[in-house]
Amino acid sequence: MATVLMQLIGNEYASALPLLQDVADSSQLATDKLEQGIRGRTNIDSTTRNQLIKSRCGQGVFRANVRLNEDRCRVTGVTDPTYLRASHIKPWKDSTDDEKLNGCNGLLLAPHVDHLFDKGKISFADDGHLIISDKLDRDLLFRWGIGENLNVGSFNNEQAKFLAYHRGSVLKH
Template identity: 35%
Template sequence: MEFFTNIMWMVDILEVTHEGILKKFEFLKGNLIVGKAGIKGANSEERLPPDQHVPETHILHNLVRGFYKPAGKPYILSYQATESSKNYGKQIIWNDESETEFLHIEMAPPDKENDPSKKSDIAAARYNLNHNIPIGILHKIKKGHNRMLGLGIITSERDDGVFIVEPYSLKDSSLHPLEQLKRLIKNEEINTNFVAEVVQRRGQAIFKKKLLEDSAKCAICGMDEPSLLIASHIKPWKYSSDFERLNKFNGLLLCPNHDKLFDQGLITFTDEGNVIISSFLTPKTKNKLGLTENSWIHLDEAHKKYLLWHRENCFKA
């Protein structure tokens, strides 16, 4: 029920203004904003005026520090990554050389022990993490020049205190089920088990669609009948966060036979994509299923953390 609980929280807590600011970040994605007027207003008295996204005066970031936690709120609203050696070094891991889409961001909290806002910033970031609340992302290219990178969502906190942020989209209803579930939960008598089942079924369908867009065949054997292919989670649905459940890099498109083997931990893969076969499989079974030690699949960098989880928690050596 954790997923449903989180959605209920979002319906109650994600204020119209907050949600509007997140929509504005997504709308402005890719834009270069020069000066502070387009981010926080001309001065402290003149905030940004209401617009098509936000119904009241507002700011996107205060441009004072990396983390921006609005006064009186428990969450981080936005983060400004600087890529400067004076500010934690390289924070943005880019998807490609164009530096327009990020693969993930290493969001370092304040590191000065006497920083009065350090504890509240860290607590707020954990609040976002625990409640799956997205944040706006700015890239400070140089003084007074910020490129809007859209939205991200905090997916984990490393042992060194750095928060990992991955791309997020409000436009993709698979990643933002709020509007879908608002309609479902209007009835106070609704069966929460039914809601969870509907959400999972809908999520699985969207998850498969994402995988099919990249490759419409089994990653192992190449079988290419879409109706028979299964979108197999690397880290199973029940153990995944809301974000992980619908992240295409947490999935492999497999034929029924290979999906069963993977689901039961009888095969897994190295970070390089080489198959690892369980000792529980007999030579005859491996031969029937076309499995050899030379079997290989294509992987992206973002698959690796999920495969590590699968090797450590699912695979039966």
């Protein structure tokens, strides 16, 4: 899988090959188990089963693409991929097919940060400053150790385009 991705994205990303191979190897086991579980379900029809399997495969590609840009949760600093979610910046339901797999449309986030981001309770400025929704109880951030004046580092131009969408359409005002 990693070799095919390399052929698609070009030689300038050759240094990413070991990372892609690690992702492919570690996630393949989990993907196989999930696929087995989905195939074994009797409470859903075959069309739904096939759609679930395809979406899981796409999630693996998306996660690998996100890891080309991100190596940690920008908020918590956690680097172990076991504890990180590949979160779409522009929600999957609103994205084109290309955007759904585009690594710049994603962040690696710890689960609690991912929840806040997906629900529009937080977002980020292009320069990395944390934006907090008026709808979020700031005491929650304090309890989770997330500083209100946090800067997570600037984003690249393509990520900034997706973040503009997130701020305009997902962030609760």
